[in-house]
Amino acid sequence: MKLQANPVSLIVTLIVLVPVLSAAPVFAQDPVVGVPNPESLFTDKNPKLNANKQVAFRIMRDLLQCNHWDEADKWLTPEYIQHNPNVTSGRDAVVKFFGSRPKTPTCDKLQTRIVAVLADGDLVLVATPREYKDPKDPSKSYTSTWFDMWRIENGKAGEHWDSAMKQ
Numbered sequence: 056m057k058l059q060a061n062p063v064s065l066i067v068t069l070i071v072l073v074p075v076l077s078a079a080p081v082f083a084q085d086p087v088v089g090v091p092n093p094e095s096l097f098t099d100k101n102p103k104l105n106a107n108k109q110v111a112f113r114i115m116r117d118l119l120q121c122n123h124w125d126e127a128d129k130w131l132t133p134e135y136i137q138h139n140p141n142v143t144s145g146r147d148a149v150v151k152f153f154g155s156r157p158k159t160p161t162c163d164k165l166q167t168r169i170v171a172v173l174a175d176g177d178l179v180l181v182a183t184p185r186e187y188k189d190p191k192d193p194s195k196s197y198t199s200t201w202f203d204m205w206r207i208e209n210g211k212a213g214e215h216w217d218s219a220m221k222q
Protein backbone atom coordinates (compact mmCIF):
# COMPACT_ATOMS: atom_id res chain seq x y z
CA MET A 56 0.00 0.00 0.00
CA LYS A 57 1.45 3.34 -1.05
CA LEU A 58 0.85 6.38 1.17
CA GLN A 59 0.14 9.66 -0.54
CA ALA A 60 0.26 13.01 1.18
CA ASN A 61 -2.96 14.94 1.08
CA PRO A 62 -1.99 18.42 -0.20
CA VAL A 63 -4.67 20.16 1.89
CA SER A 64 -3.59 18.50 5.17
CA LEU A 65 0.06 19.24 4.35
CA ILE A 66 -0.73 22.94 3.81
CA VAL A 67 -2.78 23.11 7.02
CA THR A 68 0.04 21.42 8.95
CA LEU A 69 2.59 23.92 7.57
CA ILE A 70 0.31 26.87 8.34
CA VAL A 71 0.06 25.69 11.96
CA LEU A 72 3.64 24.50 12.52
CA VAL A 73 5.70 27.24 10.86
CA PRO A 74 4.48 30.09 13.12
CA VAL A 75 4.71 27.89 16.22
CA LEU A 76 8.25 26.75 15.46
CA SER A 77 9.46 30.19 14.42
CA ALA A 78 8.10 31.72 17.64
CA ALA A 79 9.76 29.13 19.89
CA PRO A 80 12.85 31.27 20.70
CA VAL A 81 10.60 34.15 21.78
CA PHE A 82 8.96 31.91 24.38
CA ALA A 83 12.11 29.97 25.30
CA GLN A 84 12.19 31.02 28.94
CA ASP A 85 9.64 31.22 31.70
CA PRO A 86 10.72 33.90 34.16
CA VAL A 87 12.17 32.76 37.49
CA VAL A 88 9.90 33.93 40.31
CA GLY A 89 9.81 33.55 44.07
CA VAL A 90 7.10 32.06 46.26
CA PRO A 91 4.45 34.28 47.90
CA ASN A 92 5.59 33.49 51.48
CA PRO A 93 9.38 33.00 51.41
CA GLU A 94 9.73 32.66 55.19
CA SER A 95 7.71 29.43 55.08
CA LEU A 96 10.54 27.77 53.13
CA PHE A 97 12.94 28.18 56.06
CA THR A 98 11.24 25.56 58.22
CA ASP A 99 11.56 21.79 58.37
CA LYS A 100 9.94 18.98 60.37
CA ASN A 101 13.40 17.65 61.18
CA PRO A 102 14.69 19.71 64.15
CA LYS A 103 18.32 19.75 62.95
CA LEU A 104 17.40 20.81 59.41
CA ASN A 105 14.97 23.37 60.82
CA ALA A 106 17.73 24.89 62.99
CA ASN A 107 20.10 25.02 60.01
CA LYS A 108 17.45 26.65 57.81
CA GLN A 109 16.86 29.22 60.53
CA VAL A 110 20.55 30.22 60.42
CA ALA A 111 20.28 30.71 56.64
CA PHE A 112 17.07 32.68 57.19
CA ARG A 113 18.76 35.05 59.67
CA ILE A 114 21.68 35.54 57.27
CA MET A 115 19.27 36.31 54.42
CA ARG A 116 17.06 38.64 56.46
CA ASP A 117 19.18 40.18 59.22
CA LEU A 118 22.50 40.43 57.40
CA LEU A 119 21.94 40.53 53.63
CA GLN A 120 18.57 42.29 53.54
CA CYS A 121 18.66 44.52 56.62
CA ASN A 122 22.43 45.07 56.81
CA HIS A 123 22.73 44.40 60.53
CA TRP A 124 26.37 43.39 60.07
CA ASP A 125 27.14 44.43 63.65
CA GLU A 126 25.29 41.19 64.57
CA ALA A 127 27.30 38.96 62.21
CA ASP A 128 28.88 37.16 65.16
CA LYS A 129 25.45 35.61 65.90
CA TRP A 130 25.31 33.88 62.50
CA LEU A 131 28.87 33.53 61.10
CA THR A 132 31.88 31.76 62.61
CA PRO A 133 35.09 33.81 62.99
CA GLU A 134 36.79 31.50 60.44
CA TYR A 135 33.92 31.83 57.91
CA ILE A 136 35.20 30.37 54.62
CA GLN A 137 34.08 32.38 51.61
CA HIS A 138 34.02 30.86 48.11
CA ASN A 139 32.74 34.01 46.41
CA PRO A 140 35.75 35.19 44.33
CA ASN A 141 35.11 38.84 45.26
CA VAL A 142 35.12 38.48 49.06
CA THR A 143 37.94 37.37 51.34
CA SER A 144 37.35 34.59 53.89
CA GLY A 145 36.87 35.32 57.56
CA ARG A 146 33.91 36.94 59.32
CA ASP A 147 35.76 40.24 59.76
CA ALA A 148 36.52 40.44 56.02
CA VAL A 149 32.89 39.70 55.11
CA VAL A 150 31.64 42.34 57.57
CA LYS A 151 34.11 44.83 56.08
CA PHE A 152 32.91 44.00 52.54
CA PHE A 153 29.17 44.34 53.32
CA GLY A 154 29.17 46.46 56.47
CA SER A 155 29.19 49.93 54.93
CA ARG A 156 25.65 49.53 53.58
CA PRO A 157 23.03 51.46 55.56
CA LYS A 158 20.93 49.51 58.05
CA THR A 159 17.27 48.97 57.31
CA PRO A 160 15.34 50.53 60.22
CA THR A 161 12.63 47.86 60.39
CA CYS A 162 13.53 44.30 59.67
CA ASP A 163 10.61 42.14 60.66
CA LYS A 164 9.85 40.38 57.37
CA LEU A 165 11.97 38.82 54.64
CA GLN A 166 11.45 40.81 51.43
CA THR A 167 13.87 38.81 49.26
CA ARG A 168 12.18 36.69 46.62
CA ILE A 169 12.98 33.02 47.26
CA VAL A 170 12.49 30.13 44.84
CA ALA A 171 13.52 27.26 47.13
CA VAL A 172 15.35 26.39 50.34
CA LEU A 173 16.93 22.95 50.55
CA ALA A 174 18.66 21.45 53.58
CA ASP A 175 20.70 18.26 53.68
CA GLY A 176 22.87 17.46 56.68
CA ASP A 177 24.85 20.59 57.51
CA LEU A 178 24.22 22.30 54.14
CA VAL A 179 21.45 24.79 53.37
CA LEU A 180 20.93 26.05 49.83
CA VAL A 181 18.78 29.10 49.05
CA ALA A 182 17.77 29.73 45.42
CA THR A 183 16.65 33.24 44.44
CA PRO A 184 15.62 34.86 41.15
CA ARG A 185 18.10 37.28 39.59
CA GLU A 186 17.50 39.69 36.75
CA TYR A 187 20.25 40.38 34.22
CA LYS A 188 20.61 42.60 31.15
CA ASP A 189 20.45 40.67 27.89
CA PRO A 190 23.96 40.83 26.38
CA LYS A 191 22.46 40.69 22.88
CA ASP A 192 20.02 43.51 23.59
CA PRO A 193 20.82 45.64 26.70
CA SER A 194 17.37 47.25 26.51
CA LYS A 195 15.94 43.86 27.54
CA SER A 196 16.47 41.72 30.60
CA TYR A 197 15.98 38.11 31.58
CA THR A 198 15.84 36.15 34.83
CA SER A 199 18.01 33.34 36.04
CA THR A 200 18.57 31.57 39.34
CA TRP A 201 21.15 32.67 41.90
CA PHE A 202 22.12 30.39 44.73
CA ASP A 203 23.71 30.80 48.13
CA MET A 204 24.74 27.73 50.10
CA TRP A 205 26.03 27.61 53.64
CA ARG A 206 27.63 24.87 55.73
CA ILE A 207 26.24 25.22 59.25
CA GLU A 208 28.33 24.27 62.27
CA ASN A 209 27.19 24.71 65.89
CA GLY A 210 24.39 27.11 64.94
CA LYS A 211 26.47 29.39 62.70
CA ALA A 212 27.52 29.45 59.07
CA GLY A 213 31.11 28.27 58.71
CA GLU A 214 31.35 28.25 54.91
CA HIS A 215 29.58 29.87 51.96
CA TRP A 216 29.24 29.24 48.22
CA ASP A 217 27.38 31.23 45.58
CA SER A 218 27.28 31.66 41.83
CA ALA A 219 29.25 34.94 41.72
CA MET A 220 31.71 35.59 38.94
CA LYS A 221 34.92 37.52 39.51
CA GLN A 222 34.46 41.27 39.09
